[in-house]
Amino acid sequence: MPQFDPTFYAPQLFWLLVTFVVLYILMSTLAMPKIGAVLEDRQRKIDDNLDKAAKLKAEAEAAIAAYEQALAESRAEAQKILRESADALARQSEAKQKELGDRLAAQIKAGEARIGAAKEQALAHVRDVAVDVAKSAAGKLTGVTLDDSKIAGAVAAAMQEGR
Amino acid sequence: MANPVEQFQIEPLVPLHVGGVNISFTNSALLMVISISLTMAFLTLSVRSRALVPGRWQSMAEVFYEFVANMVRDNVGSEGRKFFPFIFTLFMFLLFGDLLGLVPYSFTYTSHIIVNFGLALTVFIGVTIIGFMRHGTHYLRMFFPHGAPILTAPILIPIELISYMSRPFSLSIRLFANMTVGHIMLKVIGGFVIALGVLGVLPFVFLSAITVLEFGIAILQAYVFTILCCIYLNDAIHMH
Numbered sequence: 500m501p502q503f504d505p506t507f508y509a510p511q512l513f514w515l516l517v518t519f520v521v522l523y524i525l526m527s528t529l530a531m532p533k534i535g536a537v538l539e540d541r542q543r544k545i546d547d548n549l550d551k552a553a554k555l556k557a558e559a560e561a562a563i564a565a566y567e568q569a570l571a572e573s574r575a576e577a578q579k580i581l582r583e584s585a586d587a588l589a590r591q592s593e594a595k596q597k598e599l600g601d602r603l604a605a606q607i608k609a610g611e612a613r614i615g616a617a618k619e620q621a622l623a624h625v626r627d628v629a630v631d632v633a634k635s636a637a638g639k640l641t642g643v644t645l646d647d648s649k650i651a652g653a654v655a656a657a658m659q660e661g662r
Numbered sequence: 663m664a665n666p667v668e669q670f671q672i673e674p675l676v677p678l679h680v681g682g683v684n685i686s687f688t689n690s691a692l693l694m695v696i697s698i699s700l701t702m703a704f705l706t707l708s709v710r711s712r713a714l715v716p717g718r719w720q721s722m723a724e725v726f727y728e729f730v731a732n733m734v735r736d737n738v739g740s741e742g743r744k745f746f747p748f749i750f751t752l753f754m755f756l757l758f759g760d761l762l763g764l765v766p767y768s769f770t771y772t773s774h775i776i777v778n779f780g781l782a783l784t785v786f787i788g789v790t791i792i793g794f795m796r797h798g799t800h801y802l803r804m805f806f807p808h809g810a811p812i813l814t815a816p817i818l819i820p821i822e823l824i825s826y827m828s829r830p831f832s833l834s835i836r837l838f839a840n841m842t843v844g845h846i847m848l849k850v851i852g853g854f855v856i857a858l859g860v861l862g863v864l865p866f867v868f869l870s871a872i873t874v875l876e877f878g879i880a881i882l883q884a885y886v887f888t889i890l891c892c893i894y895l896n897d898a899i900h901m902h
Contacts, residue, residue, distance in 0.1 A: 500667050501774075502842065507672040508776045509684045514691035515771075515780050522698040522755055527747035530705035534727045537709050537720070544714060 629654045666849040670773055670842070690771045697758040697771075705754075726754070730888070737892035741899050749895075752781065753888040760841065760880030764873070772883075773841035778834035785891045786830040793898035804901060833890055840883045844876045 501507075633650050637643060676687035705726075708719035716724055730750045734742040742749075756772055763770025771777050793801040805822040806815055851872060854865040 500842075501670040501672055502776070502838065504672075506684070507674075507686075507688060507690070510674070510678075510686045510688055511672070511690050511771070511774060511776050512780050513683075513685040514687065514694055515777050518691070518694040518698050519751070519755060519781070522701060523748065523751045525698070525702050526705070526751045526754070530702060531727070531747055531750065533706060533709050533712075534723055537712050537716075538724060538727070540712065541714060 626651070626654055626658065629658070666846045666853070669769070669845060669849060689769045690774060690777070693759070693762055693769045693771050697755065697762055700762070701754045701758050733889055733892055737889065738896045738899060742892070742895060745895055749888060749892060752891060753884055756837070756884035756887055757881065760884050761877070763841065763845065764876055764880060770841050770845060772837055773845060775834055775838040778837045779830065782830035782833035785833070785894065789894045789898045792895070796899060797901060801898075801901070804897065829894060833887060837883050837887050840879055844879055848872060848876060
């Protein structure tokens with residue numbers, strides 16, 4: 500087996516020493532600091548981003564709280580306005596209703612008064628006509644001219660009975 | 663059929679002798695150079711864009727980095743941070759050595775026990791020095807656990823000493839044996855595919871499955887070597 504032939508022990512050990520030492524120096528001065536820096540950068544970036552995310556989250560929560568407060572305030576405001584306008588409308592319509600009712604009552608009263616006057620008048624006419632009719636009928640039937648006041652009395656009594 | 667151990671043959675590409683020592687640039691050295699070049703190219707080019715959301719290559723580089731970083735942190739603790747570059751280098755060197763060895767016609771330097779032993783011995787000596795530097799002579803308590811009856815010392819101390827001393831051997835032989843056996847098996851079964859002609863389809867299916875397994879073993883053995891180094895390092899730093 501070539502592994503147990505000591506002829507090439509010396510050159511192998513020599514080149515092992517050379518290559519291993521070179522690799523060690525290059526690794527510790529060049530490769531490892533580079534990889535280490537990359538890993539460190541990433542870790543720092545991740546930590547930074549986590550911090551940033553936490554900050555943004557806090558900001559977002561504050562914004563949500565402010566928004567909700569504003570919402571609640573404007574809701575209250577809207578309710579107030581709504582209530583006020585409802586009250587105003589109710590008052591207005593009540594006033595209008597009252598005014599209308601008053602006017603109608605006045606008109607009804609006036610109408611009733613007119614109807615009463617017309618009735619009086621009509622009754623008065625009826626009495627005059629009845630007196631005339633009774634006077635001319637009595638004159639034609641009996642040839643007697645009756646006193647107007649007597650006839651009027653009789654008519655009044657008749658009308659009183661007929662009522 | 664080709665000799666299945668021929669693939670482990672060292673070929674000097676540039677013969678070099680300095681002060682009577684043979685330091686020829688061999689195919690093994692070439693693969694080591696390719697391995698560290700690819701490692702550096704992979705780890706630096708992939709993170710060149712420094713993307714926040716990594717692409718495929720960058721993710722892979724990050725996965726390796728974090729995998730080894732976690733391995734060091736879980737096994738050694740926070741004191742292990744200063745050994746992280748060494749452990750990461752060790753892992754990448756072994757991983758690329760194992761994986762490049764699976765490329766046809768290439769060479770597997772981790773299948774050579776001397777390479778593994780060189781690495782394991784370095785770790786062993788380093789860990790022992792760290793242990794004595796941190797704990798002084800108290801580090802010798804490693805060989806005699808706390809709370810054990812003093813009468814057991816004649817048995818326990820040799821056992822602990824032998825198990826401690828055998829660490830570099832077990833480390834290097836484990837990797838060497840896995841790599842060597844895997845490659846011999848691939849070679850032998852590959853020989854069957856050619857020799858059996860049309861019937862070679864059967865060993866070819868088996869060969870494909872074994873190849874997938876060998877990729878798994880390549881990664882696993884690099885991991886095992888590295889994590890055992892982490893555990894030894896932890897022993898030296900914290901004792902047990």
